[in-house]
Amino acid sequence: MKLTERRSAVLWLNAVVGFGSAKINKLASAIAPEEIYADPARFAVKARELIGESAGKLRFGKSDPKPVEDIVRTLRSAGAGFIVRGDGEYPQSLENIDNPPAILYYKGDVALLKSRCLGVVGTREPSMYGRQCTEKFVSALAKLKVTIVSGLARGVDSVAHRATLESEGRTIAVTATGIDLTFPAANAVLSEEIAAKGLVVTEYAPGTPALAYNFPERNRIISGLSEGVLVTEAGMKSGSLITADYAVKQGKELFVIPSAINSPRGAGGNKLLKSLQAAMVLSPDDVADALGLCAAPQEKASAMQLDFTEERILDALSFSEVSFDDLLSVTGLGVSDLNALLVRMELSGLIRKLDNNYYGV
Numbered sequence: 001m002k003l004t005e006r007r008s009a010v011l012w013l014n015a016v017v018g019f020g021s022a023k024i025n026k027l028a029s030a031i032a033p034e035e036i037y038a039d040p041a042r043f044a045v046k047a048r049e050l051i052g053e054s055a056g057k058l059r060f061g062k063s064d065p066k067p068v069e070d071i072v073r074t075l076r077s078a079g080a081g082f083i084v085r086g087d088g089e090y091p092q093s094l095e096n097i098d099n100p101p102a103i104l105y106y107k108g109d110v111a112l113l114k115s116r117c118l119g120v121v122g123t124r125e126p127s128m129y130g131r132q133c134t135e136k137f138v139s140a141l142a143k144l145k146v147t148i149v150s151g152l153a154r155g156v157d158s159v160a161h162r163a164t165l166e167s168e169g170r171t172i173a174v175t176a177t178g179i180d181l182t183f184p185a186a187n188a189v190l191s192e193e194i195a196a197k198g199l200v201v202t203e204y205a206p207g208t209p210a211l212a213y214n215f216p217e218r219n220r221i222i223s224g225l226s227e228g229v230l231v232t233e234a235g236m237k238s239g240s241l242i243t244a245d246y247a248v249k250q251g252k253e254l255f256v257i258p259s260a261i262n263s264p265r266g267a268g269g270n271k272l273l274k275s276l277q278a279a280m281v282l283s284p285d286d287v288a289d290a291l292g293l294c295a296a297p298q299e300k301a302s303a304m305q306l307d308f309t310e311e312r313i314l315d316a317l318s319f320s321e322v323s324f325d326d327l328l329s330v331t332g333l334g335v336s337d338l339n340a341l342l343v344r345m346e347l348s349g350l351i352r353k354l355d356n357n358y359y360g361v
Contacts, residue, residue, distance in 0.1 A: 008068050009037035010084040014103045015205035016067040017058060023051045024102035028085075037061045074206050079195070080107045080179045089113065097224040097250055101203035105179040108199035112172055117147045118291070119226035119247070121219075121240035122156025122233045127265050128321050128352065128360030130233030133257050134159045137230060140284035142169025144293045149174060149226050151218065152187055152200070156232055156240070161194055171198040174221045176214040178202065183210035219243040220250075227291055228253030230281070234268035241268050248276075253290055255281045260320050309333065310345060314361065317351060321358040 010033050013019045019027075027036060027050055036043050040058040047055035075081060082105045083089045091113040094100045104113075120138055122130060138160045142148055148164040150157040152173040164171040173194045175183070179202050182188045194200055203221065204214060219242045223229050229247040231254070234240045247254050256279045259266020273280050281287055309331050316322050316330045328338055342359065345351045352360050 003068075003072065005034040005037065006032070006086065007082075007084050008062075008065075009033035010103050011071060011082065012037055012061065012068050014203075015071045018205075019051075019054070019057070021102040021203055022099050023054065025099060026050045028102070071206065074180065075105065078107070078180045078206070080105055080206075081110065082106065083110065091225065093117075093226075094221065094224050097220060097246075099220070100224075101221060104201050104203055105206070106199060106201045107179060107195035108197075109170075110199065110201075112147050112170055112199045113201070113225065115147045115170065116145070116291075117149045117172065117226040118287070119149045119222045119229035119243060119252075120156070120160040121150060121222065121229060121231055121243045122160075122269075123235050123238045123240065123265050124153055124155035124157075125235075125265060126155050126159065126233050127263065128354065129259070129263075129318075130156060130265060131159050132361060134232040135163045137232065137257070137281075137284045137287065138163040138169075139167045141287060141293075142167040142171075144288060145170070146291070146293060147172055147198075149222050151175070151215075151222060152182070152191060152194075153215075153239075154184055154186075158187060158190060160232075161190060165193060165197060172225065173198070173200045174218055174225070175200060175202045176204065176218045177210050178204050178206040178208040180206045181209065215239055216242045220246045223247040223250055223252055226252060228255055228287070230255040230257070230287060231269050231272065232257050233259055233266045234272075235265050236268045236271065238268045241272070244272060254279045255287050255290070257281060263320055309341065310350070313341075313345065313359075314350065317359060317361045321354055321360045324357045324359070327359065 013024050040061045084103045089110050142164045147170040149172045150160045161171050177183045182191045223246040256269050256272050
């Protein structure tokens with residue numbers, strides 16, 4: 001982790017002074033960070049003109065280098081590193097967005113920042129349909145050597161990361177906490193696996209907790225790194241719609257999988273499709289074609305023969321989970337006969353039994 005004056009200065013501004021990318025970028029537009037670091041008092045008036053009263057935090061700088069050394073020591077002990085704008089590893093894709101991250105802390109293969117990327121986002125509470133769509137699209141596209149970028153959140157993000165790893169693909173997790181923390185804590189193991197096989201990256205200094213306003217802000221990085229963003233399932237208040245909005249504003253491709261019209265978990269995605277009908281995708285091939293990738297791998301046709309009743313059950317489960325009582329109505333079977341059939345289909349891997357006596361494909 002080579003420390004130049006500029007890298008030390010940006011690290012100081014972010015991790016010691018506590019400035020985010022917006023303030024660092026404003027300062028750097030008029031004053032070289034290394035000059036402020038060398039003599040903060042000299043630039044006090046100019047800094048106040050640029051960023052207001054928060055410029056009062058600019059004290060000590062290079063005359064007290066121990067804080068910077070402490071941060072570097074913390075990063076090294078966590079197996080992490082950092083890059084700043086101007087470094088060779090910094091991706092051009094992020095230079096082209098509004099408010100580029102001034103610094104990126106990372107664990108894993110930093111070279112992935114310059115690979116071809118696809119953002120995948122969605123609800124934190126996906127339906128079985130949403131999970132299956134995410135797995136299907138991500139698994140196929142990951143095999144085409146496109147890097148899957150998501151936010152390590154519960155739900156669709158986690159499904160996307162796991163599906164990529166299971167397909168032996170490459171994935172980047174853009175987080176809203178310090179590189180030494182994981183949110184949610186339940187994804188700690190997943191985060192470590194991504195760091196070992198892909199990349200975990202954040203613009204927030206070590207020790208930064210999960211603050212609500214950081215999550216929408218980090219979404220610009222997910223879309224910024226990506227050639228396009230895929231929304232697999234999103235409710236009306238889903239944060240993934242913020243990422244979709246960033247993608248449109250950044251001139252990126254937007255892909256949306258349609259959901260059932262009565263599904264609240266997919267209502268946000270369907271609303272996007274109402275105004276952006278060209279964003280609709282029905283298969284991984286649609287995404288691959290739009291990005292100029294080779295055709296997505298085709299799934300092998302199943303040799304299993306289904307009878308009429310089994311086909312009716314699968315049709316009923318195509319878009320959402322269905323209760324046992326509703327399946328009684330769909331099939332016309334008795335309780336014991338339907339139970340026996342559902343058990344056979346579950347053992348065959350065709351369906352899954354869910355909570356509250358619901359079933360999904």
